[in-house]
Amino acid sequence: MTAPVRIALDAMGGDHGPETVLAGAEISLWRHPDTSFVLYGDEERVTNVLKSHPKLAAVSRIVHTDVVVGMDDKPSQALRRGRYKSSMWRAIDAVKLKEADVAVSAGNTGALMAMANFNLRTMPGISRPAIAAIWPTLRGESVVLDVGASIGATAKSLVEMAIMGSAMARVLFDLEAPTVGLLNVGVEEIKGVEEVKEAARILREEVVGVNYRGFVEGNDIGAGTVDVVVTEGFSGNIALKTAEGTAKQLGSYLRAAMGRTWRARIGYLLARDAFRVLREKMDPRRANGGVFLGLNGIVIKSHGGTDAEGFAAAVDLAYDMVRNELLARIEKSLVGRQPQVVAVSRPQAAGVEGQS
Amino acid sequence: MTAPVRIALDAMGGDHGPETVLAGAEISLWRHPDTSFVLYGDEERVTNVLKSHPKLAAVSRIVHTDVVVGMDDKPSQALRRGRYKSSMWRAIDAVKLKEADVAVSAGNTGALMAMANFNLRTMPGISRPAIAAIWPTLRGESVVLDVGASIGATAKSLVEMAIMGSAMARVLFDLEAPTVGLLNVGVEEIKGVEEVKEAARILREEVVGVNYRGFVEGNDIGAGTVDVVVTEGFSGNIALKTAEGTAKQLGSYLRAAMGRTWRARIGYLLARDAFRVLREKMDPRRANGGVFLGLNGIVIKSHGGTDAEGFAAAVDLAYDMVRNELLARIEKSLVGRQPQVVAVSRPQAAGVEGQS
Numbered sequence: 001m002t003a004p005v006r007i008a009l010d011a012m013g014g015d016h017g018p019e020t021v022l023a024g025a026e027i028s029l030w031r032h033p034d035t036s037f038v039l040y041g042d043e044e045r046v047t048n049v050l051k052s053h054p055k056l057a058a059v060s061r062i063v064h065t066d067v068v069v070g071m072d073d074k075p076s077q078a079l080r081r082g083r084y085k086s087s088m089w090r091a092i093d094a095v096k097l098k099e100a101d102v103a104v105s106a107g108n109t110g111a112l113m114a115m116a117n118f119n120l121r122t123m124p125g126i127s128r129p130a131i132a133a134i135w136p137t138l139r140g141e142s143v144v145l146d147v148g149a150s151i152g153a154t155a156k157s158l159v160e161m162a163i164m165g166s167a168m169a170r171v172l173f174d175l176e177a178p179t180v181g182l183l184n185v186g187v188e189e190i191k192g193v194e195e196v197k198e199a200a201r202i203l204r205e206e207v208v209g210v211n212y213r214g215f216v217e218g219n220d221i222g223a224g225t226v227d228v229v230v231t232e233g234f235s236g237n238i239a240l241k242t243a244e245g246t247a248k249q250l251g252s253y254l255r256a257a258m259g260r261t262w263r264a265r266i267g268y269l270l271a272r273d274a275f276r277v278l279r280e281k282m283d284p285r286r287a288n289g290g291v292f293l294g295l296n297g298i299v300i301k302s303h304g305g306t307d308a309e310g311f312a313a314a315v316d317l318a319y320d321m322v323r324n325e326l327l328a329r330i331e332k333s334l335v336g337r338q339p340q341v342v343a344v345s346r347p348q349a350a351g352v353e354g355q356s
Numbered sequence: 357m358t359a360p361v362r363i364a365l366d367a368m369g370g371d372h373g374p375e376t377v378l379a380g381a382e383i384s385l386w387r388h389p390d391t392s393f394v395l396y397g398d399e400e401r402v403t404n405v406l407k408s409h410p411k412l413a414a415v416s417r418i419v420h421t422d423v424v425v426g427m428d429d430k431p432s433q434a435l436r437r438g439r440y441k442s443s444m445w446r447a448i449d450a451v452k453l454k455e456a457d458v459a460v461s462a463g464n465t466g467a468l469m470a471m472a473n474f475n476l477r478t479m480p481g482i483s484r485p486a487i488a489a490i491w492p493t494l495r496g497e498s499v500v501l502d503v504g505a506s507i508g509a510t511a512k513s514l515v516e517m518a519i520m521g522s523a524m525a526r527v528l529f530d531l532e533a534p535t536v537g538l539l540n541v542g543v544e545e546i547k548g549v550e551e552v553k554e555a556a557r558i559l560r561e562e563v564v565g566v567n568y569r570g571f572v573e574g575n576d577i578g579a580g581t582v583d584v585v586v587t588e589g590f591s592g593n594i595a596l597k598t599a600e601g602t603a604k605q606l607g608s609y610l611r612a613a614m615g616r617t618w619r620a621r622i623g624y625l626l627a628r629d630a631f632r633v634l635r636e637k638m639d640p641r642r643a644n645g646g647v648f649l650g651l652n653g654i655v656i657k658s659h660g661g662t663d664a665e666g667f668a669a670a671v672d673l674a675y676d677m678v679r680n681e682l683l684a685r686i687e688k689s690l691v692g693r694q695p696q697v698v699a700v701s702r703p704q705a706a707g708v709e710g711q712s
Binding site for chain 1: 596
C-alpha cells in the first residue's frame, strides 16, 4: 500500500471559513480514505467545527495560527502581515517543509500566489508560475492556463505553460500525448501578438514532446478542440469569467422559460431527471480548483465563495495531483525539453542543462 | 418625412455570397421600408439573384465590380488586390463619397477593417478604430468593444472607446447616461494592467459625460452590470468567442439531456414553446453585426457564416445607426470631452481643441 496523501488545509481561507473547509475535506475523505490532513487555523474554532466531523478528526491534526489573510488584502499587505504566521502561509510552508504533499486554500488568489511564489519559488527552468483551470468541454475536460497568475507573457513563458499544461493533462486525463493550442484571436497564422506567434514557432520547431496543434480561438475552449489551452493570465482570466457568466445567464434564461406557462411547467416536471443531469453538468462546483503550476510544490486554489461540495472538489483535485505525481512529471517533461527552450530565449545560458 | 437610409452592400462578402446578402437585405427592408440599397458585386450574378427579390430590386441599384476579397486574404493582400475595385472597397467608398450612409459587409474582418481605416480614416481626436459588438445580457443588451480591431490599447484609446461606446449605447438603447465599465481581471483597484488603471483614472477624474462605474470582470458582461464594456481587442475578441462557444456548448448539453429518456422527450414536447423562446434568446443571429467605430463613416461587419436572417440583423443595425445619427452623436461627445482627454496624454497638443 502506498502512503496516504498528506494535505495541508488553510482552514481559515474563503468566505465561509472552517465550517466549509472542514465539511468539504470530509466529503473528499469519503472518496479517498487514504488521505491525512493538517489544519492550519484558529485552534479553538477549528477544534469546535471538527467535533461534527469525527471521521475527518481521526486523520487530522490542528496547527494553531493567529493571523488570517483577508479576502481583500493586497498581495503585498498579505505578505507583510501574514508571512510565517498566517494559516495560508503555514499551509504552503508545510509543503515546503515536506510535512504535506499539497496545500489547499480558498483564500484570496493574489495573496495565495504571492505567498506560494515567495515561499516555494519557481522550478528550475520556469520563469514564473501559472494558474491552471479545468474546463468542462463538449468532449470532456481541458486544462486552460494561465487564468490569472500574471498579466502578459513572453514567448518563453507561454512555451513553459504548454509544457506544464501538457504534464497536467497527462496526469489528469490519462492521455499519452494531450493536444495543445495557443489561444489567439484568429486561426490564421497572420493574426495575433508577437509573443504568441513566437511561442507557436518554438512549439512547432524546437520543443519535442508537446503535441502542439496550432492556434485556437475562444469558442474552441468549450468545444474541446484541444486538451490544453495556453494563454497569458489577463485573457485567460477574462475567458474563464466570461464563460462562467454566460453559463449563469443561460441557466437563468432556462429557468425563466420553464416557468413561463403551465405546459412548460408540466414539461419541466416530466423532464426533471434530464434537468438534474444538465444542472450537474453545468455546476461550477464540479470544476472548482485552480492548480498553481511551476512552483516547487503543489498549491490548489479553491473558489472563495464555494460550499462544502465545491471545496471537496478542490481537495479531490489536490489528491489526484499528488497521487499521479504531477510535480515529478512536470520536472521530467522540463528536463527532456528544457535545452531546446533555453537555447532559444537565452542562448548564452548553456549551464542550465546541468540543472537536472 | 425623412430621407430613406441609403445602405451600400458588399454583395460578394461572406461564405454564401449574393444569395444570403440579398435575401437578408430584403428581410430587413420589410422591417424598414424607408431604405434604399446599392449592391456592389458581379453584375450578372447579382442581377440573377435579385430576380427572386422584386421588392428589394425596386429600391436597389447594382454597381458592377470584378474583384472579390477572399475570406482568407490577409489585410495587406486584400488592400493590394482589392483597393479601388473590389465589392468591399466600393461599398466603403460609397460611404466616403456620401453616396451611401452606411456600408455592410459579411467579408473578412481584417480586410474590411484595413480598407475602412485606409479609406475613411479615423475621426479627429480618435487614435484608432474599434469594433463594437452588441451583447445580449440578463438585463437586456450591452455594447462591448473592442472585439478585435486591434491588439493592445493605450489608456488614451481605452478612454476614446468609452466615449464612442457610450454614444453608441445612447443611440441603441435610448439611454441618457449609459453606464461604462473597464474590463479587468479583478474589481479591486489594485489589479490589472497599467493602461487599464490609467484609463480608469482618466475616466474618473478628467472625462465629463461618461458615466464611468469602475472595473468589471468577464462574468459581468453577461450579467449586464454595465451598458458599455471597454477592453482592448485581444481580450475582447476572446471574451466574445468564449461566450459564443459556451452558449453552443450548453445548447448541446440541453439537447442531449432532453433526448435522454422518454419522459424527458415528452416533457420537451410539452414545453416546446418555452424552448422556442429560449432558442430565440440564445440565437447568435439576433446579435449579428459588429459596428466599426471611430472612422469618418459607419461600416457594419456581419458574421461571414451567417444566413439571411442573421445578415438582416446586421442590416437592421446599420439602419438604426444611421437613423439615430450615431456618427453625429460620437462627434458631439468627442467635442465635449476631447480637451480633457487630450490634456492628459498629449499636454503639448493644445491646438487640438480648435479642431471642432
